[in-house]
Amino acid sequence: MNTKRNIKLVVETILVFIGLCFWATYIHRHPLQHDALAKVLFVCTALFQGFWFYRFYIVGHEASHRKLFIASKTANDIVGSIILLPLMTPITVYRKIHLFHHGFNRKDNHTSALDTFTTKNPSLLKKIYYHVLWYISVFFGGLFIHSLVSVILFLFIPPRWARKISPAFEGWTLKDQFQSILLFSLGVGLHLAVYFFFGWEVYLWTMGYPMIAFAWILSLFVYIFHYDTTVGDQVRFNVRSVNRLPFFSWVLMNFNEHATHHQHPNIPWYELPEKRTTLPKDFADKNQNTWSLFSAIFQQIKGPRIIDESKD
Template identity: 50%
Template sequence: MAHVDPRHRPLTARLISESVLVALVLGAAAIKLDALDHPLARALIVAVILLQGCWLHRLYVVAHEASHRKLWPAHPGINDALGQLLLLPLMLPLRIHRKIHAFHHGHNRRDERTSALDTFVIPRRTSALGRALNRAWCYLLWYLAVFAGGFFVHSLVSVLLFLAMPMRIARTISPAFKGWRIGDQLRSLASFGLGVGLHVGVAWLLGTRAWALSMGWPLLAFAWVYSLLVYIYHYRTDYGPDVRFHVRGLNRHPIASWWLLNFNEHDTHHRQPKLPWYQLPAHREPLPHAHASNQKYDGIAAAILAQLRGPRIIEIPETPETIENPMPRDPGAST
């Protein structure tokens, strides 16, 4: 960033303090409610766990600022330390998130196979039954990905690949591994270990039930929330070399914009990824005319429900490559 807004440090300090404090309060509330022998308390626990899952998504979005090196831009070490601390409950190494996310920004929907998670390129079967079964399988995978936490599993597999896959093999899997070094892998393993240690430490200090209420079940709630939201800004947008514009912005909602740090301004973020979250609304502008059709939906709820339309399926003549690689070449669903 060429110029750092003088408001940046106090705003960031308040953002981090707020994010951590609310996470602690929600965890404590779940444990406290569990101690109350009352039907209403048990019902409220479910609501609090869902809120914790939503708030883990807030921590993820704040860490996204660190992934772009704009949480604390004057000091890269402080920036990365803060981002990694926020990701510890998710056991996600910041280096891996940054690597996957950089691929997303640099190759977003470059073609139907690259960083296009809603697009299935499959071999065209000769029989009508074979085609119907293939298409049904694609729809099933899509609905599981969006509405049953599948995109979280997809991202988890990506993280494990970055953590454990030998470099020689990794680079044959996806171009996203280009530039990934053994040093990055070792540092990411250390960060992953710290995240696991946090979970084990909470279970050891407070007990497994308290861990489940404050971290375990909320992590599953986060998996669902993350999967619902992760592709709403790119679902059924166009393809091509103008990777910055295969995206949409959504209408501002005061609570959602506060929760997601103006992530609804996603088109602005892709156009100017170095803008901090609080500057995004002021820089909103229409998409270029060639990409204006990407603005199919206005609000977050509408964009989530639109995913019920299912994936785009492209059938091509059957070859060894299409048999082996029917899915998009993207190692992560991270936006």
């Protein structure tokens, strides 16, 4: 069942992507006569493409957990690597960062807690700075930049130095690094191939604008399941879920069932709704303060957690 379901998933993901490429090229070359409607159509198309790039990200997520093709590790990693090529993200790096997230999610105020800033005796100016940094991170694509920097560090920093930067690099070897650089190069090669074979405008319509939209969507969505949740050793409970919305649940492959995923990371995407697992009461009372996707997004306007370490 796993193989059939995920072959269908991969084929759907690739075919919709190709269809969106043709559609985006068509509407830019044959724009509507009404300029306002044409601009709305262009923006809506780019946003849908951005969400579809997020689909690549979620399929890659399944592959990073080796759930895409359970029977074959090789097939899992090859297909996962191909799906991630438009994002120029090596599955090796993705897996390393993501598994660290699962193992240390909000373990303390310093570890895997993107909404938390620690300092001593924070002044008003420093608090304003942290709030501005947070708003740029969430609402203006900054968390995408954060992810990009993380990938670049894994690719080009010598492993012995990298381990001093973050415990996420523990066990990272030169072999892993060379393999990742190769996969990254293939992703860059895909982008260059589209540019050289089809030209700058087609590249923008099919890869460039969608990547910009993806950067914004990723930053907006990626932390909604962990924002302002509990901090502590029970890392698999420092999370929330939101209710299913047909379009988003289809595109994001039931990622709304995030609390279930963190408690049982081996459950494949298509079984998450039927195997929904509630959080223990103490965690649910704090973390499950909304079941609305949009409320979870807008909660982030509240800003970051600023921890005054001088009071410890």
